[in-house]
Amino acid sequence: MNTVARAHGRWREILPRLGVAVSFLVNRHGPCPICGGKDRFRFDDKDGSGSYYCNQCGPGPGIMLIRKLNGWGHATACREIDSIIGDGAPVAKAPPPARNGGRLEAIEGLLAEAEIYLVHNRASRQDQLVILAFHHRWRR
């Protein structure tokens, strides 16, 4: 999802943090945060798009408001918005806790010892295969 899509419905939270005072974010005529005046601007936030209308600057969505106000390009505006609402990247997961609280490692250790024991004591091929098969199953 791109920045503008993620910003949907959140412009009243975003705009004040990027230079548009809360006093501008009302749907009645007032001064324009970009070009001033007295009653040329209103913020109607159509469908959560952050839209505004200025008799002087024209209409635009929320992202255009901060672009014009700050002299930013689209990419810069997106970066600034991302810094407020997050960039949508999946949150890195913490490594999983040791499986079975370390019990699996303990069992693997025992099996490895058993393997060595069997080999050293010339266990029958049959026994070795059983142990090896067991070990491989646990390793998965």
Ligand SMILES: [Zn+2]
């Ligand atoms: Zn204006």
